[in-house]
Amino acid sequence: MGPGPSDINPRVLQAMATPVVGHLDPEFVQIMDDIKVMTQQTFRTSNELTFTVSAPGSAGMETCLVNLLEPADEAVICIHGVFGGRMADIAERCGAKVWRVEAPWGEPIDPSQVKDALEQCSPKLVAIVHAETSTGVLQPLDEISSMTHDAGALLVVDAVTSYCGTELNVDDWGIDAIYSGTQKCLSAPPGLSPVSFSQRAVEALEQRSTKVQSWFLDLSLVKNYWAGAKRAYHHTAPVSAMFALREAYRIVLEEGLEARFLRHRDNHKLLRDGLEQRGFEFLVDEPYRLPMLNAVKLPQGVDDASTRSRLLNEFNIEVGGGLGNFAGKIWRIGLMGESCNPDHIDKLFHALDSILN
């Protein structure tokens, strides 16, 4: 029940134990195709350039930014927690001029501040985190998406924690580049990053005048491994993790996205009610709360480190601590994918009652 990785279904673990085939074996190429289609379905996109980066969410973040930004480009980066800060760092390493739009931790980004930033520069892109795992904030995207497009810029979204756990519509919301991770609400092993790029983003890639500074993440190279009748060797894919990913996607689609979102919302409410009865207070205002990552302030007198270590050692339950200014003050309780169920919540309440009483 931490901020990820979440529990993994035995079907997925079993798939990961399948004997390995070569990364260009026709059977493996078919598996890549299956994964691509299921990635499109779960992102709700028809983007052709949709695939899985063979590295964790941070590599998905880097893939989006190093491919879309060139030295001297301008970028508006929204920061309302740890991960927005990382995007700004990467954008600066690409040589871009970064315009930071910040919100206090625990609050969403205010669209009017994005508008102000867009008026001051000529941005190539706006980047924003949909679900800030460090604070538990769900960021509304619709208004920011339209103002980004009005300014002629591309919208880049971090959906590492929101993907497969709450509403996310890549095409309808006008998202041009998106990345996620496999270890949160998708409940697959960590270490892979599903990504997708709109036609507008692909055009921006084609118009680059400089080489992408990362060889491994350069889309013009890696796309030949994921698309076309004849696949070209780019790198040795993590075959076992991909077997697991395909099975995890099948489970998501068998449940159905809407049913999965509802399950995350329902269990969040169950957790919220029980935590509030026990004196925990939510950090984030109701409309902006993430269902899959519950950031709560500790009740007076509850010690963070010793209580979390008792939860882990005596009850086998992991919850996440706070980051940055929130270290020692909040907990981040995950309800992600396979871990999002009433049984986990009951066990947590039982453990808390026995420790806190």
Ligand SMILES: Cc1ncc(COP(=O)(O)O)c(C=O)c1O
């Ligand atoms: C919102 C967000 N973005 C990016 C990342 C980085 O992902 P990874 O740790 O898989 O590299 C995380 C990881 O927790 C995250 O929560």
